[in-house]
Amino acid sequence: MTDSQPGTGNAPLLDVIDVHKRFGKLEVLRGITMPVAHGEVVAILGPSGSGKSTLLRCINHLEKIDGGRILFEGKLVGYREVDGKLKEEREGSIARMRAQMGMVFQRFNLFPHLTALGNVMEAPVQVLGKSRDEARETAVATLTRVGLASKLHVYPAQLSGGQQQRVAIARALAMNPKLMLFDEATSALDPELVGEVLAVMRDLAAEGMTMLAVTHEMGFAREAAHRVVFMDEGVIQEEAPPAEFFGAPKTERARNFLRRVTQT
Amino acid sequence: MTFLAVDWGYIGEHLFSDIVFEGVWMTLRLTATAMFFGVVLGTAFALMRLARAWPVKAVGLAYIWFFRGTPLIVQIVFWFFALPQVWPEWAPWNGQMSPFTTGVFALAINEGAYMTEIMRAGIQSVDTGQMEAAKSLGMTYPKAMRRIILPQALRVVIPPTGNEFIALLKNSSLVSVISVSELFLVAKLQYSSSLLYFEWLIIASLWYLALTTVGSIIQAWIESRYGAGSYGSGAGGGGVARRWLGMGVRD
Numbered sequence: 001m002t003d004s005q006p007g008t009g010n011a012p013l014l015d016v017i018d019v020h021k022r023f024g025k026l027e028v029l030r031g032i033t034m035p036v037a038h039g040e041v042v043a044i045l046g047p048s049g050s051g052k053s054t055l056l057r058c059i060n061h062l063e064k065i066d067g068g069r070i071l072f073e074g075k076l077v078g079y080r081e082v083d084g085k086l087k088e089e090r091e092g093s094i095a096r097m098r099a100q101m102g103m104v105f106q107r108f109n110l111f112p113h114l115t116a117l118g119n120v121m122e123a124p125v126q127v128l129g130k131s132r133d134e135a136r137e138t139a140v141a142t143l144t145r146v147g148l149a150s151k152l153h154v155y156p157a158q159l160s161g162g163q164q165q166r167v168a169i170a171r172a173l174a175m176n177p178k179l180m181l182f183d184e185a186t187s188a189l190d191p192e193l194v195g196e197v198l199a200v201m202r203d204l205a206a207e208g209m210t211m212l213a214v215t216h217e218m219g220f221a222r223e224a225a226h227r228v229v230f231m232d233e234g235v236i237q238e239e240a241p242p243a244e245f246f247g248a249p250k251t252e253r254a255r256n257f258l259r260r261v262t263q264t
Numbered sequence: 265m266t267f268l269a270v271d272w273g274y275i276g277e278h279l280f281s282d283i284v285f286e287g288v289w290m291t292l293r294l295t296a297t298a299m300f301f302g303v304v305l306g307t308a309f310a311l312m313r314l315a316r317a318w319p320v321k322a323v324g325l326a327y328i329w330f331f332r333g334t335p336l337i338v339q340i341v342f343w344f345f346a347l348p349q350v351w352p353e354w355a356p357w358n359g360q361m362s363p364f365t366t367g368v369f370a371l372a373i374n375e376g377a378y379m380t381e382i383m384r385a386g387i388q389s390v391d392t393g394q395m396e397a398a399k400s401l402g403m404t405y406p407k408a409m410r411r412i413i414l415p416q417a418l419r420v421v422i423p424p425t426g427n428e429f430i431a432l433l434k435n436s437s438l439v440s441v442i443s444v445s446e447l448f449l450v451a452k453l454q455y456s457s458s459l460l461y462f463e464w465l466i467i468a469s470l471w472y473l474a475l476t477t478v479g480s481i482i483q484a485w486i487e488s489r490y491g492a493g494s495y496g497s498g499a500g501g502g503g504v505a506r507r508w509l510g511m512g513v514r515d
């Protein structure tokens with residue numbers, strides 16, 4: 001897998017270019033530029049309200065953007081260009097693009113009316129048009145991979161938080177995504193359950209999945225990420241390989257941030 | 265045998281007569297058909313009310329405002345007598361709708377206005393994260409609605425819908441004014457000729473009570489199966505609607 005060595009590919013898988021996002025008067029993203037190479041694992045850090053979630057949501061076009069552009073495999077995300085202007089893309093093609101990115105939410109957002117297996121099978125059947133048999137096979141394999149082979153027929157309400165989040169990861173993986181977005185995947189978990197979810201994320205990273213992970217887990221950022229992006233007030237303040245970022249943060253903000261998170 | 269000067273024997277003789285059965289059957293058909301279309305209309309207008317575009321929203325709002333704000337009996341008379349007078353071609357099929365069709369039409373449109381609010385509340389009861397998760401998996405809005413949101417909305421929607429059904433069973437008697445021979449009209453024609461008002465109202469009421477009682481029992485059963493807290497409590501099987509909506513589909 002030499003060609004998936006981060007940073008060496010020619011065109012990035014994901015290219016975020018000068019993205020701006022406003023909620024009313026509040027400018028939440030103020031010119032974010034961030035190319036992500038195939039196989040790269042990027043940890044996004046930053047204090048609360050710095051716009052991390054918003055950035056991920058823009059990449060998935062769950063939010064519209066007010067400026068700049070986002071390219072996924074060289075194609076505009078959520079928009080098409082007409083006479084040099086961006087017009088929002090049709091729902092169907094936005095959906096097709098989203099189908100290639102997996103997203104894992106802080107609050108899991110599992111479908112409570114479906115079993116673990118049902119959750120994982122739903123999109124392959126409904127979106128990719130796979131047969132139920134084929135989807136079931138993939139779903140069983142994916143749930144086994146996240147260590148939940150014994151929970152196939154259990155409803156989310158009967159699973160622990162860590163198990164629910166692993167189902168959510170399996171649900172995203174079953175779509176065979178090219179990119180995985182994690183928005184604080186472990187923040188809603190009891191401390192003793194964080195490890196099992198992080199283990200799945202580390203495995204994924206080790207297998208070469210391209211990942212963008214907003215996280216408060218400094219251990220994960222330090223050990224699994226190729227690059228750390230530190231955001232504050234809607235701007236990337238600093239980005240560096242983890243050893244460099246944690247060893248010698250350049251900005252005052254990053255130093256303050258690290259001091260605060262390592263205290264707790 | 266008389267008690268309170270009521271002819272109880274007469275009631276017994278007529279309670280299960282053919283004309284009464286026909287009236288009961290007509291009431292059931294009216295109610296079931298109108299309820300079905302009421303739910304369809306309610307779902308459609310609820311989605312309009314929740315739409316982002318304000319003109320669409322306004323149509324949904326206007327519908328509820330009008331049909332909840334005017335008496336059902338006025339609406340029934342309007343569709344059957346008033347509208348054809350000023351606009352003879354309004355019914356696309358030969359300018360004439362049968363009393364039954366008009367009755368169903370009037371009841372369904374009225375019911376739809378109430379169902380709109382019920383469906384809207386149901387859809388809004390579903391956490392917004394569900395729509396986002398569905399979208400992030402590549403589902404389009406209609407697909408996410410059908411497969412993810414509506415099945416969850418059902419839990420909130422089912423109890424008030426049962427109440428609507430029972431109310432509609434009784435309200436269907438209003439279409440007697442356009443001579444649909446449902447249960448009440450049957451009784452009315454009979455007491456008009458026999459002058460046995462009390463007896464015929466007892467007959468009709470006993471049947472309405474029977475229908476609403478059965479309706480309540482079915483409602484309770486459905487609620488226990490699909491109502492609050494039912495996910496994962498072993499509710500298996502599943503009818504067509506459940507399967508279509510992807511609820512508890514066995515994997």
Ligand SMILES: Nc1ncnc2c1ncn2[C@@H]1O[C@H](COP(=O)(O)OP(=O)(O)OP(=O)(O)O)[C@@H](O)[C@H]1O
Nearest residue numbers: 023026028046047048049050051052053054055184
């Ligand atoms: N839908 C919205 N409408 C209005 N303001 C919003 C919306 N979503 C986010 N914001 C605001 O945008 C800012 C950035 O929010 P965002 O959720 O991206 O931060 P974050 O970095 O993910 O923070 P946290 O670590 O707390 O999750 C915050 O001030 C938030 O209040």
Ligand SMILES: [Mg+2]
Nearest residue numbers: 052053054184
């Ligand atoms: Mg966030």
